[in-house]
Structures are given as structure tokens and as C-alpha cells.
Amino acid sequence: MLSERYATFARELAAYINPLQIMTNPIQTIAYGTDASFYRLTPQLVVEVHNEAEAIRTITLAHQQQLPLTFRAGGTSLSGQAITDSILVVATHHWKNYSISADGLQATFQPGIIGGRANILLAPYGRKIGPDPGSINAAMIGGIAANNASGMCCGTAQNSYNTLADIRLVFYDGVVLDTADPQSREEFAEKHPEILRELTTIHSEIQENKTLYERIQRKYKIKNTTGYSLNAFLDYRDPFDIIKHLMIGSEGTLAFISTITYNTVVNYPNKSCTLMAFDSIGTACQAVPYLKKSPVAAVELLDRNSIRSIEQEPQAPAYFKTLPDSACLLLVEVQATTQEELAHKQQQVQEAVSPIPTLGDFRFTSDPKAYAFNWKARNGLLPTTGALRETGTTCIIEDVAFPLDRLAEASLALQQLFAKYHYDDAVLFGHALEGNLHLVFSQDFSQAASIQRYADLMDELVELVVHQFDGSLKAEHGTGRNMAPFVEREWGEQAYALMLRIKQIFDPHYIINPGVIINSNPHIHLENLKATPATHPIVDKCIECGFCESHCVSEGLTLSPRQRIVIGREIKRLEQTNENPLLLAQLKKEAQYYLDDTCATDGLCAISCPVKIDTGVYVKAIREEKLTAKNHQDALYFVEHLDRVTQMGRYSLKFVRLFQNMLGNRSMLRIATKMRKISNNRLPQWNTAMPTGTATALKQPTPTTTAKPKVVYFPSCINRTMGKSKDYDKSELDLKDLIVVLLERAGYEVIYPTDVQNLCCGMPFSSKGFQEEGLQKSTALETALLTASEQGKYPILFDMSPCFYTFQSHHTTSDFTCYDPIEFVLDVVFPLLPITKPREEATIFPVCSVKKLGLEGKLLDIAKRCAKKVYAIDSNCCGFAGDRGFTFPELNQHGTRNLQQQLSSNSLNCSDGFSTSRTCEIGLTASSNHSFKSIFYLIEEVTR
Incomplete structure (x- = not known):
């Protein structure tokens, strides 16, 4: 139940933004009460703002009513920066706009764009954003900038602070500053002269205080995101430049970032990496200064526990399992413009590290699979090491940095510290080139004694990092809540006093993400701890x-x-x-x-x-x-009488089509929607792409004695039931019949499995929880296919990717060759049928199972052979999800919400598209002005 203050806020805000964007339902507020840290706070309400005007209104209203609020983008923050027990402002789904200028040298992004997506947009220019955190495919620009996230290759030279061009901000009272706009600067100076005056004063004080100046200068010789970016006062004099750079790493505690403009960096076309194995972490760290002097782009350290978390991966090198317990790896990358330059750099690296003994030889690789495994293993180390923890415990990651010349000594000291407190599962990995280590370990927060053990560890960790090695308590993950009590201890009284003033300057009422970075509670890092009970x-x-x-x-x-x-x-x-x-x-x-x-x-x-x-x-x-016993009994009837069910489905669809022809699409949709509403959504939602029943039932062909090669064709129960949609050409055949025509054109004799009308891959059952029944149908299909193929003598074709994927996941060791539609076309059809009528254009949509099978590239290959111009729709699942598009149509509508925009903005003029799942094609057609069909229709057309 909302308190009166928050209820008033929600009510008044609803006058300006859609009430559906204001979430107070406990299931939603609890769901948003977590980020990637080990803290949990449940917000009073969640506000999803869709544009800057809504953000301004929300911030202004919170300011007027003195209610705290916290900004959030991807929610991948590791120190509790993106959670609150007050108002959570989410800026994601409608914050995807961008612009690229100066031939890719600069790019402006809204905060909801994922970092990896930004790099995809910049790829045609040979550029990328500087920051490259391990979470780049999940973290969003807003969080990357607000936390000054860095990563593997960017170090400090290419982080957000050093690649920032301009920024657009919304302050605590709704005032907007666009640092790229002279007029905006003038207006801000009129509205907030005190902010500019105070920043100028602080700049002068630091310049005049030699001790403080040198302290700040020394602190930023290594990675450091503890507290506010005081280096802005050393690097810049203009107060607007200082504002820009103070916002980087401020973790949403000073203002809301509406857009950010980056100076992009070169994305080298040639890259290679290698794994260097050493007998100990100390030896590995001794090699780092040598590598620092060589032309490396990244040097990542992985201790033995890190290696252990990934050594069971299928692509992992065999020697991982034979490494001694003290071993350590360095993942080293080089980048270059040309292959010749790359080879030269590789040689330089090998020579540079030669004084330090390695466990065996090492060599660089550019092989896509090996290269991808190395970096995927490194980027996923936090979750993979966290997955090794005991069920019920919480995964904790700390993030520290040391002067590079003391990295070896500090690494050993950290291992000794973990051993002292019996954190035997502790893992060390990180960006060795920058002296930056991540410490991952599991923690039980269910007992007071275990919490005290963690508190003692943290106290000693602070002592070790700050006083013994003069390092950084936070190198790139942000101060958040878990290091807020120790900011003053790291920086000293004078510098911390400046941080308090900075917070006061930009947030005089202390309502913007309070408790983060600046926090007077010395035990805040031990409160609001996340519970992770055994669930499943x-x-x-x-x-x-x-x-x-x-x-x-x-x-x-x-x-x-x-x-x-x-x-x-x-x-x-x-x-x-x-x-x-x-x-x-x-x-x-x-x-x-x-x-x-x-x-x-x-x-x-x-x-x-x-x-x-x-x-x-x-x-x-x-x-x-x-499921109940009655549910299983009903499912068993479907299992045993699927032929009757599909026959009934054909008749029902033809009956519905009759009404569609009589009423027209508009009236039919209106009536169907009203009937669904009256039934309390129990009736499926009809849409304009709903197919009729198949024109004819499947007929078993008469066996021949010809010498033609044979293929076993398994038409899915969906395609045995569903025929053409209204948007299909009248001359077109149902898919099951068209595939036969295509196979015969390729010179094949078609064989159906015995009792094909009653066969199914099992997915309609297993997807609803009927695992046993689904396996029963899948096993029966395996037996029928084995018989039809004469124990694997003939290839077997599935006409839908989801059916193939489901069958394959149940029967990975079957003694016959089954084909997804995509690989069948490439491997079997194209070698036998020349393309006689290539298209000018084609649009394709890779469905979920195609992505999971890794066949997106092959689907694109098919399209490129069939058409001169090809557009692949950039989307996840379309949301139709079997029959959910009929029973929960909002899921399909949400999944295809950007489809029409994509189709309208591409340079193609075609009015159709192709995929490999009938139900997905229904959802895609209903959500666009395109007619989506099976890829077999395209193949039949171009080989006709």
C-alpha cells in the first residue's frame, strides 16, 4: 500500500503521462528491486519515462514534493546504484534514438541504447565507443556513462570520461543543459549561476592547494571510480567542461543523462588473442609490466578458480584441466589495421614477455571460434564463477586497482586475505594492464556470524587496498552502496569534503539517488542484503x-x-x-x-x-x-488422437474463413475482439493473418521402384492443419503441397512416415508443461522416422525450425540425418536446382529456434542467393510463441512493436518476407503490411 505522499505523487504524475507507465503493483516493484549487486530495495513505485519531457515532469514533481528518485537504464550495476526504496525512474525502451556525425568520428546516443548495439551502429564506419565493459551486450549507454565503465581494451584512455564530447542533462528542478548548445549554456547560466560560481571556486581552491592537487593527480594515475571525478577540476577550467566530466562516474546522483555524445575510437579490423599460462599469479603479474611496453590492446588475468569455472565448456582447451592449482592465465590481445602489422605486433609481444617463463608455448589466434571462446569466457566470468557458489549464498564482486609495479605483491596479499577468512571459492580476474582486479566470492547472509565475517573482510580489504598499496577501492564498477562508507578513508578528509560540496551543489535537497556514493551510514554496505533462497x-x-x-x-x-x-x-x-x-x-x-x-x-x-x-x-x-491428473488424462487423449484433433482444426479454420469472407477483415476483427472480451479472454484472438484449414488432407504417396533418390518428409502438425492466410496468392499451394512440388522438382521421391497424421515433435505438449506426453510423441516420431528412412538410409526433412529444434533436443544421438529447412535448402536443394528467377529484394526473419541452432548466417546466405538486396529483421522473438499469439496477443504485439518501423525504414520495396515457422509468420503478417511465408515459397519461386 502506497503512503499518502507517494499516492499523491502517482496521482498527479498520471495527469501528464500514461498511468500504465506508473507501476505500483507489488509484483512489478519487487521485480525492479534488484540490479546485479547483492542488495535489494523495493521501490514504492516505478515510473517508465518515454522521453525527455516525461523525465522532466517526473523529476520536477519529485522535487516539488521532496521525494527521492533513482534513475535506471539496464540495471547491470554491481554496487547497488540502480535500486531504491522510493521512486525508480526507468529510461530504456523509448530511449533508442541516435545520430552519427563526422563520418563516424562522433555519435550521440540516448541512455537506453545497449553498448553492443551502439558498436553495431558504428561498425560500418570502422569505429566503436571507447568503453568496453564485459557487460557491453546488456549494459546501456546511460549506465555506462554514469558509472564511467571501462573494460578490457579501453583502459582509462578510452573510457567515457576521456571520450566524452558533449552531454545533455536534466537537473533536480527540471532545468535542462545541453553542453553542445551555446544558447542552452546561456540559459543555464541565468537559471543556475550559483552552480557555475561554486564549481569555479572549487577549481581555484584545488589549484591553490598543492597537497590536494597532487593527491588528486596521483589517484588518477590508475583506474579509479571511487567518489566523484575530482580530476575534472585538474583537467578543465571552464565550468561547463567541469560539469560534463563530473557527470561521468556520478552514478545518477547529480543529474539525469538525456543524451551523450562520444568521440568514437578506431575499431581495428584485424585482431588476435592468445592465452599465456604461468605457474602462479605472482609470475603472471611479473609479466604484465613487460607486456605494458609492448603493442598489446588488452591483458586479462584469470586465476586458477576462474579457469576452473570455464574448463568444462566444450570449446575449452584440454590443458585447462591439467593446470596446477597455483596456475594463472593472461589473455592477451593485439589489434592492427593490416594482417602484416598484426603479425609484427604478435612477434613484438612474444619477444617482450620472453624473460618470464610460461607453462608451455603459446600462439596467437584469429580463428573466429577460438577467439570468440576466449573473450566470451572472460566476459562471462562473473556469472560463471558466481554459478559455482553454494545454493542459497550470494555472489559478491569487489573491484580494486593497484599501482602496476605492485600488482604481483598485491595479488598475493589478496589471496592471503581470502584464505584468512576462509573464502576458499574466491576468484581473482581482471584487467591486469591497468592493475585492476575483480574479486568474486560467495557469501552467506542468512546468519549474523557470516555477515560479521564479511564485515571483517571488508575492513581488512579497505586497509590493504588504501593504506598498504595506495590503490583504488573501486576501479570501474562504481562506488554504489558497498563502498560508500569508505570513500573518505580512501580519499582523505579534504577531498571528501569537496565531494560533499559537489553533491550539495547539484542536489541541494538530497533527493537524487540518495545513499549512493555519499552516505553517512558506516554500515550501509551491510544493510538491505539480497536473499537468494533455493528456488529451483x-x-x-x-x-x-x-x-x-x-x-x-x-x-x-x-x-x-x-x-x-x-x-x-x-x-x-x-x-x-x-x-x-x-x-x-x-x-x-x-x-x-x-x-x-x-x-x-x-x-x-x-x-x-x-x-x-x-x-x-x-x-x-x-x-x-x-498440472492435475485430469490435465494429464486430457493430454493423453490428444496424444493418442492427434489425427482427429488436426482434422477438427482444419474444419474449424475453414469455418472461420467463411465468416471472414462474408464480413471482411475490419468487421471480423471487431466482432472477434468483442467476443474475446465477453469471454473474459478465454476465446483465442482472431487476427487478419489467421489461415484457413489446409485444402486437402495429407495423402500417403504410392511407393515406386524408380531409381530416384528418396527423402523422408515430416510435415508438422501445424502445417498439416493450417493452410494459406488471406494474404497469400490464390494460385499458391499449401506449404505441405508446395514442398512436395519442390522436392520432386529436385528429383526426389517423397516418403511420409507411417501414420504421419498422428505424429508430432512433442512441442505443443512440452511447452505447456506436459513433459512426459511431449517425450512420448517425440519418441513415437523418432521410431516412425527411423522406419521411413530405412534406418537412416534417406535424409529427413522437417518443414519448421521449431519442430526440428524440439526433436533434435530430445534425440541428439539418433542414427539418421535430420534437416532443418535452412540446412536442407543449402545442402540438398541448391546443389540440384539452379536459381532461374532471382528476386531483386527479399526480407527474412530468423525465428528463435534458428538463433538457438546458430543458423542465422545460413538463412541470410539463402536469401542472398535468391535476391540481390536482402534485409534481415533485427528482433528477438516475435512473441507469437506457438499459440500464445492467439491466447495472449499482447505478447506478439509487444514483440513486433518495432517491426513496421523497421520494414518502412529499410531500402527495400518488397511486400513480403520469409521465415521458417508458420505461427511466427502469422504474427509477423498481422503486425505489418508484409505477407510472411515459409522460406520454401521463396525457394520454389526462384527455382521455378
């Missing part, structure tokens, strides 16, 4: 890093994979503690829709998850737990 074996490894969110179709509609896990954990915690039965009952009730019903279970989240957590499998397990 599928998700217990999750550290809530948020890497999955950019691949989730329901993120922004209901919950993301991370948020589904958060809600599952909170339900489990409340069940164990029984502290709030009413909240528990509400969460369980609403989880049906938010957690279950609107999950596409497409598994794309597992692609970006370093530990391959498939939240879709977790949701299917939840669905299975809810």
Missing part, C-alpha cells in the same frame, strides 16, 4: 546480472527472465519466513500472468546467459507442477 535447480545459479534481458520478448511488457527468477525467489522466501501472507498470496496469484502466461519459453535468454540458464525451461517446470 534450473535457476539457482542465477546471480541476477541481467545479461538475459536484452533477448527477452516479454521484457518491458510483464517480466524479464531475471525478474521472473526474482519473483520466484521472493515467493519462496515468503513461504519460508511466513512474514507477509497477504503479499505471498498476491504474488502467487499475479505470477500466473506475469511470470507464466506471458513467457514465450523461447529459450533465447540462455544464449546470452554465460551459465546457460533457460528461464523458459524453468517456466515449463512451473507449469508442470500445476
